[in-house]
Amino acid sequence: MLIIKDLRKRDETWTAATVSKFQAQPGVVVMKFGEQLRSSVIREYQWYYIDYNGLKADLKHATGPTGEWTEEDETRFVGKLETELEKVHTKQQVKAMEISRRIAVSESEVKDVVNRLNERGLGEDGPSEEEFMLLEEDLSDIIADVHDLAKFVQLNYTGFYKIIKKHDKATGWHLRPAFDTRLKAKPFYKENYDASVIGLSKLYDLVRTRGNPVKGDSAAGGSQANFVRQTTKYWVHPDNVTELKLIILKHLPVLVFNASKEFEQQDSAITSIYYDNPEKWDLYEGRLKKTEGAEAIRLRWYGGMQTETIFVERKTHREDWTGEKSVKARFALKEKNVNAYLKGELLPAAIFEKARKEGKKSEKSIDENQRLAAEIQYSILKKGYKPVCRSFYNRTAFQLPADARVRISLDTELTMVREDNLDGRIRSGDNWRRMDIGIDYPFSQLAPEDIVRFPYAVLEVKLQTQMGQEPPEWVRQLISSHLVESVPKFSKFIHGTACLFPDRINLLPFWMPQMDVDIRKLVMHDFGIRRPGQPGTTTTSDDEEDMDSDDEVIRPVRASPSNEQPRTHALPTDTEGQTVDLQATNEDYPIYDSDDEYDENYELEEARRIGGWHFFSTLVSTKARAFGADAVNALKHLVPSSRSTEVPRSARLQMLFGSGAIQERRFKAPKGKKIYVPVRVEPKVYFAAERTFLGWLEYSIYIGTIAVTLLNFGSHPTSLSFWAAGIFTLLAIASLCYSVGVYLFRSRSIRNRKATRYYDKWGPSVLCAALFVAVALNFALEGHERKMW
Numbered sequence: 001m002l003i004i005k006d007l008r009k010r011d012e013t014w015t016a017a018t019v020s021k022f023q024a025q026p027g028v029v030v031m032k033f034g035e036q037l038r039s040s041v042i043r044e045y046q047w048y049y050i051d052y053n054g055l056k057a058d059l060k061h062a063t064g065p066t067g068e069w070t071e072e073d074e075t076r077f078v079g080k081l082e083t084e085l086e087k088v089h090t091k092q093q094v095k096a097m098e099i100s101r102r103i104a105v106s107e108s109e110v111k112d113v114v115n116r117l118n119e120r121g122l123g124e125d126g127p128s129e130e131e132f133m134l135l136e137e138d139l140s141d142i143i144a145d146v147h148d149l150a151k152f153v154q155l156n157y158t159g160f161y162k163i164i165k166k167h168d169k170a171t172g173w174h175l176r177p178a179f180d181t182r183l184k185a186k187p188f189y190k191e192n193y194d195a196s197v198i199g200l201s202k203l204y205d206l207v208r209t210r211g212n213p214v215k216g217d218s219a220a221g222g223s224q225a226n227f228v229r230q231t232t233k234y235w236v237h238p239d240n241v242t243e244l245k246l247i248i249l250k251h252l253p254v255l256v257f258n259a260s261k262e263f264e265q266q267d268s269a270i271t272s273i274y275y276d277n278p279e280k281w282d283l284y285e286g287r288l289k290k291t292e293g294a295e296a297i298r299l300r301w302y303g304g305m306q307t308e309t310i311f312v313e314r315k316t317h318r319e320d321w322t323g324e325k326s327v328k329a330r331f332a333l334k335e336k337n338v339n340a341y342l343k344g345e346l347l348p349a350a351i352f353e354k355a356r357k358e359g360k361k362s363e364k365s366i367d368e369n370q371r372l373a374a375e376i377q378y379s380i381l382k383k384g385y386k387p388v389c390r391s392f393y394n395r396t397a398f399q400l401p402a403d404a405r406v407r408i409s410l411d412t413e414l415t416m417v418r419e420d421n422l423d424g425r426i427r428s429g430d431n432w433r434r435m436d437i438g439i440d441y442p443f444s445q446l447a448p449e450d451i452v453r454f455p456y457a458v459l460e461v462k463l464q465t466q467m468g469q470e471p472p473e474w475v476r477q478l479i480s481s482h483l484v485e486s487v488p489k490f491s492k493f494i495h496g497t498a499c500l501f502p503d504r505i506n507l508l509p510f511w512m513p514q515m516d517v518d519i520r521k522l523v524m525h526d527f528g529i530r531r532p533g534q535p536g537t538t539t540t541s542d543d544e545e546d547m548d549s550d551d552e553v554i555r556p557v558r559a560s561p562s563n564e565q566p567r568t569h570a571l572p573t574d575t576e577g578q579t580v581d582l583q584a585t586n587e588d589y590p591i592y593d594s595d596d597e598y599d600e601n602y603e604l605e606e607a608r609r610i611g612g613w614h615f616f617s618t619l620v621s622t623k624a625r626a627f628g629a630d631a632v633n634a635l636k637h638l639v640p641s642s643r644s645t646e647v648p649r650s651a652r653l654q655m656l657f658g659s660g661a662i663q664e665r666r667f668k669a670p671k672g673k674k675i676y677v678p679v680r681v682e683p684k685v686y687f688a689a690e691r692t693f694l695g696w697l698e699y700s701i702y703i704g705t706i707a708v709t710l711l712n713f714g715s716h717p718t719s720l721s722f723w724a725a726g727i728f729t730l731l732a733i734a735s736l737c738y739s740v741g742v743y744l745f746r747s748r749s750i751r752n753r754k755a756t757r758y759y760d761k762w763g764p765s766v767l768c769a770a771l772f773v774a775v776a777l778n779f780a781l782e783g784h785e786r787k788m789w
Contacts, residue, residue, distance in 0.1 A: 033162050037155060045152045048091040050084050050159040059170050069171035077167065078175070081160075085186055088156045092188040095149050102142050103199050110135055110203050114211040127211075135207045137532040139200060143246045146196055147529040150242035157189040194268065194396065197245050198254050201398075205253035213253070230463045230471075234484035235456040237520050241412055244459070244483050245396060246529055248408055251474050252398035255407075268394040269439040270411075272300040273432070274493045275385040278422055281505065282383065284497050288509060289753050290678050292319045296493055297376060297385060299338065300330075305438040308335050314376055319682065331369040338432045341373075344381050348373035387419040387428055389496040392439065393458075406475060407462040413441045414454035416496030422504075452499040456519065458492070459484055481528075482521040487511050489678060508669055510677045604672075679753040689746045692760075696739030703771065704732035710778065721785075724778040731770050738763060 037052055058077055062069045113135065117126040160183070164176050183189070205213050236244055275297045276283040286294030294317040301307045313330035333341060333351065340346035348370045355366055379385060393411040400406075417437065419428050427450070428434040437443050443451055461479060463471050470476070478484070490511060498505050498512065607618035649659075669675045707728035710721050746758060783789055 033158070037159060040151065040155055042148050042152060044148065045091065048087055049152070050088060050156050050163070051080075052159050052163060055080060055084065055163045056166065059167060062171075069173060074171070074173055074175075081163070081179070082182065085160070085182060089186040089188040092149065092153055092191065095145070095152075096191055099142060099145050099149065099196065102145070103196060103203075106135070106138055106142060106203055107199070109138075110206055114206055117211045129210075132207055132210055136204070139204050139207060140250075140530075140532050143200060143204075143250070144529050144531045146193055146200070147243050147246050149191075150193060151239075153189055153191060154239050192265065193242050193245075194265065194394070197242075197249060197396070198256065200246075201249040201254035202256075204249060208250075232461050232479065233487055233490045234459040234461070234479065235487050235490075235519055236410065236459050236484055237456060239520065240483045241410070241457050243529060244457075244478075245410060247478065247483075248398045248410075251472075252400060252406060252408060255397040255399045255401070265394070266304045266439055268396060269304065270300065270302055270393055270395050271439065272298045272391045272492075273387050273419055274298045274389045274391070274497070275380065276388045276497070277384050278386060278388060278420060278504070279384070281497075283385070284494065284505065285507060287317065287491060288494050288507060288676055288678075290317055290319075290489070290680075291753070293317065295379075297379065298493070299387075299432065301335075303439075305435075309333075310335050310338055312341075312373065312376060314372065319680075329368075329372050331373055339430070341377060342380055342432055344377060348377065387432065389493060389500055390417040390419050390433070391415070391492040391496055392417070392441065392443075393492075394441075404462070405464045406472060407464075409460045409462075411458040411460075414456075414458060414492065415441060415443060416452040416454070416492065416500060417443065417446065418450045418500050422501075450500075452496060454495070455515075456485075458490065477527055482523055483528075485519040485521075487514070506673050507676045508673055510675055512669075512675065681750055681753055685750055686747070689743060689750065692746075693739055693743040696735060696742075699767065700732050700735040700739065703728055703735060703774075707732060721781075724774075724781055727774050727777065731774055734770075735767060 034052060034056075037049065041049060055077070058080060062073050064070045064073070113127045113131055120126045160179075164179050167173070167175050274283075283294070283296055287296050296315040298313050298315075300311045300313055301309065310333050311330045312333055313328060316327045316329075318326045331351075337346055337351070341351065351373060352366050352370050355361055356363075391414065393414040396410045396412070398408040398410075417434075419434055421427055421429065427436075437446065442453060461475065463475070479486070491509070494509050495511075498508050604618060604622055607615040707725045710728065711725035742760065742763065749758070
């Protein structure tokens with residue numbers, strides 16, 4: 001819940017305006033925390049939750065002479081708060097120990113069954129199917145216990161901070177700093193379930209495969225020859241991270257690269273340092289715009305700072321129309337040699353000299369790595385690339401060894417840190433990375449302007465399926481469930497750079513406005529963790545109402561018709577399926593204001609940085625545009641026009657939102673910034689623009705031919721035929737000029753990859769109307785000339 005609080009502080013950055021009564025996402029209903037607490041209670045823990053209502057009532061019983069909060073009241077409240085903390089902490093510790101013991105017992109039982117299976121002789125019967133089923137049920141029950149404990153901890157942690165916030169606001173006594181210390185002494189909320197998840201994953205995989213887990217190289221990609229790769233990215237709210245891991249491990253095992261050692265937290269840590277030119281930001285803009293051949297250069301290592309092996313990587317984006325796939329290539333380098341390599345003192349031939357002598361790798365592989373090292377070194381030295389941004393996260397990967405058909409990774413505790421020396425502060429100095437931090441999340445020692453802690457986990461789903469083959473059903477249910485929020489093309493490098501350099505980066509990724517929106521959705525009770533033999537999670541709730549106004553928690557739910565309860569048993573569709581069927585009131589307005597073909601603030605800021613005549617010309621052009629827009633708006637108000645009529649709400653909208661008012665939020669970037677929406681440009685787009693232009697030319701020639709015919713081939717040219725020919729001639733010239741202007745506008749927009757409107761709303765209609773008027777007028781004049789009327 002602290003994350004939500006932090007997100008709401010960004011109001012000064014993003015502005016939202018209500019512009020119409022339509023929204024493509026499910027409605028948002030305000031739910032008070034007391035109500036959320038009661039509706040989320042798990043029966044096993046019902047007597048161990050924080051007494052939120054009791055503590056809140058205690059705040060209303062001040063004993064001061066004029067209703068003031070006294071020291072005696074504070075002592076009483078703190079004592080009760082301490083009792084509640086002890087109760088929650090003790091329950092969490094006891095349950096965590098119980099789960100650890102249950103996992104240990106289950107591990108012993110699974111090993112015993114698997115050993116009996118492997119050691120049976122010829123003709124001897126091994127363990128029965130019933131034994132494996134009982135083990136699977138027991139492990140499913142433990143998984144449900146881990147899920148319930150995680151929910152219990154998360155809800156209580158939120159409750160404590162809610163009541164502390166209420167106390168400080170109502171009494172004027174500041175209790176939060178002192179209570180933070182008490183929380184650190186009893187950190188029930190810091191329990192890390194990664195070790196439990198990995199242990200359960202190993203056991204569940206053994207039982208699921210009946211003692212025959214899939215073996216092979218964890219980095220292998222399978223043997224499919226004709227397949228389609230699809231990679232999608234999602235955000236996951238911290239409240240749903242543990243549940244998501246537990247759901248996935250029931251279908252895919254946790255991918256462990258070194259199964260011979262015990263799991264340590266640093267084993268999941270991944271750190272990358274990204275490079276760019278701080279003057280031009282070539283790599284940032286290339287990756288943001290997804291231009292053909294756009295590169296990203298980074299140095300990556302796995303584990304702690306003591307790791308000796310550093311991977312130098314280059315990612316190259318390829319457009320689909322090229323027939324090539326985006327490539328990620330890398331080579332390994334010793335940490336002690338990184339500085340010399342980046343400065344050009346260590347040449348690529350010397351890096352791979354030892355590998356050539358040992359002969360452990362093929363000559364072709366060594367040559368490819370050496371060529372890659374030379375290209376990256378040349379780019380860094382020639383283009384002035386420097387370290388700008390570091391990303392850190394803990395990754396949990398799920399995949400069957402030697403089978404890359406389904407690979408899922410979940411990155412938690414994602415953090416971006418500045419690595420540059422641009423503002424005069426020495427961060428990395430002459431070293432290739434800063435040394436004042438390691439993997440000690442949340443990096444409390446850093447200044448606020450040096451760090452961005454991403455509020456969500458990032459889920460990446462990689463599917464490799466045969467042509468025409470559907471992904472597994474459980475994957476389709478997972479990515480369409482309430483646990484994830486789809487964010488296509490999300491990039492840690494792009495997000496970190498945009499957030500850490502607000503004074504230098506003016507082109508922002510399209511997902512930035514989404515950071516201010518709560519991504520949690522309605523809980524789908526038919527999808528998630530279930531106990532064996534039960535349809536869903538058992539909860540208990542009271543009938544009391546919580547009427548306090550500042551206890552609000554924004555919780556997205558689907559609104560139902562007034563006489564029905566919300567339905568949660570239907571299988572959810574994907575995001576595209578939800579939005580395609582919805583009716584838009586006005587398609588002329590994109591969701592982002594700065595997606596328009598021209599942004600005044602952005603163009604002025606860019607011109608001001610360049611200076612000189614370019615700035616003055618841009619300023620004059622901007623003022624002219626503003627004057628023209630004001631004049632057009634004034635004419636619109638003076639000229640009568642048709643008004644739209646309200647269309648009755650469809651059955652689908654009625655089901656989603658009910659009969660209440662629906663609003664759309666449009667986001668506008670800060671002054672001088674612009675939101676960039678990726679635009680896919682293929683060669684056929686250019687050809688389509690050319691074909692449209694040639695089509696206009698063809699019709700212009702037809703009209704010009706009619707004018708020439710009327711003017712030059714009449715037996716007795718008259719003034720009427722002359723004026724008719726003149727009308728056709730002017731129409732042909734206007735058509736030619738219009739087509740040239742539209743073609744130049746579209747070509748420039750396509751080259752700049754702008755998300756503008758490429759359809760022609762008025763041109764064909766005006767052309768047809770003018771042609772009709774010209775033909776009718778010529779017919780009328782000719783008839784009059786021949787005295788037919």
